[in-house]
Amino acid sequence: MVTLVVATTIDAASIGPASALLSMPGWQPGPPWPEDAQSFVNKEVRLIKLGNRLVKEDHLDKRWEEATGESVNEVIFLSKHVASSSRPALTIHPIGTPHISEGEVLVAGGKAGWVAPPNPRIGPWLRLLKTIAASHNLSPEFEVTLEATHHGPVINSPTMFVEIGSTEEYWRRQDAAQTIALLVWQGLGLGEGISVGDWPRNNGKNKILFGIGGGHYVPRHMDIVLSFKSWQRNAIKGFLVDRNIKIGKPSDF
Numbered sequence: 001m002v003t004l005v006v007a008t009t010i011d012a013a014s015i016g017p018a019s020a021l022l023s024m025p026g027w028q029p030g031p032p033w034p035e036d037a038q039s040f041v042n043k044e045v046r047l048i049k050l051g052n053r054l055v056k057e058d059h060l061d062k063r064w065e066e067a068t069g070e071s072v073n074e075v076i077f078l079s080k081h082v083a084s085s086s087r088p089a090l091t092i093h094p095i096g097t098p099h100i101s102e103g104e105v106l107v108a109g110g111k112a113g114w115v116a117p118p119n120p121r122i123g124p125w126l127r128l129l130k131t132i133a134a135s136h137n138l139s140p141e142f143e144v145t146l147e148a149t150h151h152g153p154v155i156n157s158p159t160m161f162v163e164i165g166s167t168e169e170y171w172r173r174q175d176a177a178q179t180i181a182l183l184v185w186q187g188l189g190l191g192e193g194i195s196v197g198d199w200p201r202n203n204g205k206n207k208i209l210f211g212i213g214g215g216h217y218v219p220r221h222m223d224i225v226l227s228f229k230s231w232q233r234n235a236i237k238g239f240l241v242d243r244n245i246k247i248g249k250p251s252d253f
């Protein structure tokens with residue numbers, strides 16, 4: 001199975017990281033693509049350069065499988081982030097439009113009441129992105145954050161968007177593009193290290209957190225993803241309960 005990394009030439013925040021990624025070792029021309037696009041291969045990763053809005057590229061995983069015979073394991077879209085605040089940001093988020101009702105206008109793809117399976121790399125990649133951004137002196141200028149799901153395209157594979165925001169100035173920043181390229185490079189194990197957040201590699205032992213609500217930038221979800229304190233507390237409590245060791249304040253005993 002392969003990983004699709006998808007970029008579009010009409011978006012500077014998409015093609016910039018894609019070009020930086022393709023400048024790294026190991027890439028070869030990919031399989032023929034019957035649509036107006038280019039593809040490239042590196043190990044089990046397939047990078048596709050399209051010429052359309054990514055939120056409208058429905059069923060891209062199925063289209064790739066039909067064209068190449070390769071099964072798709074996950075999809076990662078490279079894109080721009082837009083915000084009314086115009087503040088610089090590097091964001092990661094799942095996709096879907098569960099807030100849209102039947103009959104409402106879909107301005108950013110998707111379909112009413114629908115979400116794609118979230119890519120389980122989202123949490124580990126957010127932590128990796130913070131590390132890379134700091135090492136490239138993008139923090140604190142760029143905020144590194146999650147977003148809630150809010151657009152298409154319709155797709156069946158585990159998916160996430162990785163974005164640069166929030167204005168033309170930042171979409172074209174080469175240091176931001178390089179940071180996203182390194183995130184994908186390291187995160188997918190294209191260099192010497194192993195991939196990050198590869199759920200099957202962990203034999204299903206890692207917990208997956210499913211968050212609902214929280215606002216556009218989901219601050220409470222961010223707290224949990226970036227801090228292991230809650231997991232540590234639960235692990236310790238579980239250990240004590242398993243051994244019938246009472247938990248409480250001194251006055252409880």
